[in-house]
Amino acid sequence: MDFLNSYIVLAEIYVLLALSTNLLVGIVGIFSVSQAAVFGVGAYIVAALLMGDILPFLPAILVAALCCVALNILVTLPSLRVAGDYFVVTSFGIQLLATAVFTNWTEGTGGANGLPGIPPPAILGFEFDSTGQFLLLSSAALAAGCLCFWLIMRAPFGRLLRAIREDEMAVAAAGKNVLRAKVGAAALAGALAGLAGGVYGTFLSFIDPSSFDLDASILMLTMVVVGGARTLTGSILGPFLLLALPQLLTLVEIPSTIAAAMRQLIYGLLLIAFMLFRPQGLAGERL
Amino acid sequence: MIWLQLLAQGLVTGCALGVVAISFSLIYATTRIFHVAHAGVYTMGGYVAWSLIQHGVPDPLALILAIAACTAVGALIQHQLYHRLERRRATQLVILIASLGVLAVIQNIIAAVYTPNILQFASAWGGRTLSLGGVLVSYAQLLIVLVSLATYGGLLFFAHRTLLGKRIRAVASNPFLAEITRLQPQDVYVIVIAIASAVVCLPGVLVPFELGLQPYGGVTVLLTATIAMIAGGVGSITGAFVLAVAIAVLQNLSLLVMPGEWSIGVTFFIFVIFMLFRPRGLFAAG
Numbered sequence: 001m002d003f004l005n006s007y008i009v010l011a012e013i014y015v016l017l018a019l020s021t022n023l024l025v026g027i028v029g030i031f032s033v034s035q036a037a038v039f040g041v042g043a044y045i046v047a048a049l050l051m052g053d054i055l056p057f058l059p060a061i062l063v064a065a066l067c068c069v070a071l072n073i074l075v076t077l078p079s080l081r082v083a084g085d086y087f088v089v090t091s092f093g094i095q096l097l098a099t100a101v102f103t104n105w106t107e108g109t110g111g112a113n114g115l116p117g118i119p120p121p122a123i124l125g126f127e128f129d130s131t132g133q134f135l136l137l138s139s140a141a142l143a144a145g146c147l148c149f150w151l152i153m154r155a156p157f158g159r160l161l162r163a164i165r166e167d168e169m170a171v172a173a174a175g176k177n178v179l180r181a182k183v184g185a186a187a188l189a190g191a192l193a194g195l196a197g198g199v200y201g202t203f204l205s206f207i208d209p210s211s212f213d214l215d216a217s218i219l220m221l222t223m224v225v226v227g228g229a230r231t232l233t234g235s236i237l238g239p240f241l242l243l244a245l246p247q248l249l250t251l252v253e254i255p256s257t258i259a260a261a262m263r264q265l266i267y268g269l270l271l272i273a274f275m276l277f278r279p280q281g282l283a284g285e286r287l
Numbered sequence: 288m289i290w291l292q293l294l295a296q297g298l299v300t301g302c303a304l305g306v307v308a309i310s311f312s313l314i315y316a317t318t319r320i321f322h323v324a325h326a327g328v329y330t331m332g333g334y335v336a337w338s339l340i341q342h343g344v345p346d347p348l349a350l351i352l353a354i355a356a357c358t359a360v361g362a363l364i365q366h367q368l369y370h371r372l373e374r375r376r377a378t379q380l381v382i383l384i385a386s387l388g389v390l391a392v393i394q395n396i397i398a399a400v401y402t403p404n405i406l407q408f409a410s411a412w413g414g415r416t417l418s419l420g421g422v423l424v425s426y427a428q429l430l431i432v433l434v435s436l437a438t439y440g441g442l443l444f445f446a447h448r449t450l451l452g453k454r455i456r457a458v459a460s461n462p463f464l465a466e467i468t469r470l471q472p473q474d475v476y477v478i479v480i481a482i483a484s485a486v487v488c489l490p491g492v493l494v495p496f497e498l499g500l501q502p503y504g505g506v507t508v509l510l511t512a513t514i515a516m517i518a519g520g521v522g523s524i525t526g527a528f529v530l531a532v533a534i535a536v537l538q539n540l541s542l543l544v545m546p547g548e549w550s551i552g553v554t555f556f557i558f559v560i561f562m563l564f565r566p567r568g569l570f571a572a573g
Binding site: 025029031033078079081082083084085086088089090092093094096097100103104214215218221225257258260261262264265267268269270271272275276279287 | 321323368371372377378379380381382383384385387388389390391392394395396398399402403506507510513514517546548549551552554555558559562563566
């Protein structure tokens with residue numbers, strides 16, 4: 001039961017990340033492989049604030065989300081101003097830079113050994129320390145994320161973002177500020193990833209750089225691609241399916257040393273296959 | 288004299304990086320595809336050569352066979368993947384995601400077969416050093432510089448003086464016009480990626496002679512090369528090469544003031560500066 005619960009909690013956290021990736025890659029059509037970096041920043045900030053007893057859980061999450069928003073704005077603003085392909089470079093660069101910081105800034109992040117002993121979250125004196133209780137918290141975060149995504153897609157801002165994906169020039173000609181809309185979407189994506197990071201760190205009570213590297217970003221992209229881009233259903237479906245994959249792989253006899261490589265290999269094959277044969281994913285719209 | 292040694296190291300790394308940058312620039316300027324999988328082809332070349340040498344193949348022959356393998360894989364990616372996607376009018380984003388998928392596949396096949404640990408070449412000659420004016424240079428490093436400069440000169444000649452080179456530049460500057468004048472852009476794209484994959488295999492094999500092989504190392508190399516390409520001006524062979532050398536030298540000299548783990552930060556800082564002040568690059572045409 002605990003096993004099933006922790007699978008659901010993790011999947012719910014990854015739904016938030018998939019929503020964040022979907023917003024950038026699916027809705028606005030900006031390629032991004034730095035979601036895991038932002039996710040990591042959120043996780044480390046919440047961990048630092050809770051372990052140092054500086055802030056309680058909810059304000060800590062808020063601070064982390066705001067930092068991630070600021071980070072995403074800072075990162076996207078210079079490159080989006082120039083051209084789409086420059087953002088590819090920026091996004092790879094941020095991801096590699098973040099991994100370098102997580103791994104080498106030993107005082108702040110514990111380096112490659114990670115940060116153990118992150119206290120469980122507490123809201124108004126109620127501690128979420130069992131997996132079952134945590135399920136409530138992650139489900140609440142998931143509901144908030146999904147509601148936010150759904151509302152924005154219905155709002156004029158959502159229509160503006162979709163329009164940018166279809167024809168940027170036409171949107172600019174209609175007098176809309178394309179750059180501001182894109183940076184706005186990036187800010188929102190940052191908030192979602194930061195929230196996910198905070199929940200993730202407190203759930204596992206341990207974080208290390210391997211959860212926030214380029215491979216993790218590729219996993220998030222695969223979730224969006226498999227589930228289906230541009231829809232809420234797709235972003236919920238993708239994480240639940242792909243997080244079940246490692247469990248299925250344990251049924252096949254492969255040495256544990258190459259298990260991680262096999263997983264990433266499958267994600268790569270999924271990316272290629274879906275792009276070739278089903279770019280709309282299982283429950284999405286055409287990329 | 289530590290700075291002189293670092294300068295020499297920077298020049299060597301820069302020459303190898305320059306070849307990667309030129310090859311990527313060739314693909315990007317012609318096909319407009321952000322060929323991320325190029326990092327995988329780069330890594331693959333080294334591993335192919337390593338396995339062949341392990342099986343007793345002489346070094347030069349192993350290099351040639353590795354180049355052939357990279358050429359084939361590059362052409363296959365264009366012909367079987369990018370071309371199919373383009374026929375279905377896939378967006379740039381879709382092609383980019385597919386390319387990222389190919390990168391993940393190549394890297395992780397390598398990691399699964401050869402383990403993610405660093406492998407060293409067993410050949411003895413690469414490690415031998417000689418002293419040039421107080422700076423220690425290994426034979427492998429010397430070879431990297433010579434081969435890189437020759438490749439740079441060769442590609443410059445190829446692009447401007449040969450018929451195929453002119454055809455490639457014609458397709459790059461106007462694919463539509465090239466299509467109606469029967470220059471067959473789709474064939475040119477396959478040729479371009481094949482040539483670029485062959486070229487990138489040179490540093491892909493020679494650099495590991497000095498530094499060893501690692502399945503996931505290609506991404507950082509390609510990222511730095513891409514930054515050099517953008518800073519040099521997309522489409523400019525000289526720009527890409529010169530800027531790659533400059534970035535590698537700066538990276539190495541930065542070791543005087545900060546530890547090596549942060550050199551990716553230096554590279555990225557250079558990129559941000561260029562984006563803010565000169566996004567078209569230094570050697571951009573027009």
